Amino acid sequence: QVQVVESGGGLVQPGGSLRLSCEASGDTSSIYNWGWYRQAPGKAHEVVAWISSTGTITYASAVKGRFTMSRDNAKSAVYLQMTSLKAEDTGVYYCNVNMQTWGQGVQVTVSP
Numbered sequence: 866q867v868q869v870v871e872s873g874g875g876l877v878q879p880g881g882s883l884r885l886s887c888e889a890s891g892d893t894s895s896i897y898n899w900g901w902y903r904q905a906p907g908k909a910h911e912v913v914a915w916i917s918s919t920g921t922i923t924y925a926s927a928v929k930g931r932f933t934m935s936r937d938n939a940k941s942a943v944y945l946q947m948t949s950l951k952a953e954d955t956g957v958y959y960c961n962v963n964m965q966t967w968g969q970g971v972q973v974t975v976s977p
Contacts, residue, residue: 867891869960874971877950881975885945887960887968893941896962901934901945903973905956913958914945928954950975 873885889896900915914924914934922934933946947954950973957970 867893867896867962867966869962869966869968871958871960871968871971874958874973876974876976878977879951879975881950882946882948883950883973885947885958885960885971885973887943887945889941889962896941898963899934899936899943900961900964901943902959902961903954903956904959904970905953908956910959915961916943947973952976 867889868891869887869889871885871887873883875883877883897918898916901913902910903913904910912925913928914932916922916934916936924932931949934943936943952975955973955975958973959970960968
């Protein structure tokens with residue numbers, strides 16, 4: 866079984882940057898894909914970025930060019946570097962492993 870914990874959320878001004886981290890523990894050898902998702906107030910859950918089992922990284926169109934997802938296999942962790950943040954990026958960001966295991970989420974608020 867795998868557990869994941871996110872960190873790095875916070876309040877940032879529009880145009881600013883934040884870096885989210887997601888660290889896994891437990892049976893990390895079973896991890897074959899990772900994903901970042903978010904849920905804005907009053908909106909549905911949406912995917913932000915994910916890394917497939919082959920290492921391919923895919924981004925949602927809304928964040929492409931602004932967000933960068935990376936992975937550190939030695940640390941069983943993934944990161945989401947977010948730049949040029951907009952108010953519409955506000956929400957709770959979740960890490961997901963193998964389309965099954967979710968973290969508790971971290972709040973990202975983009976506001977003047």
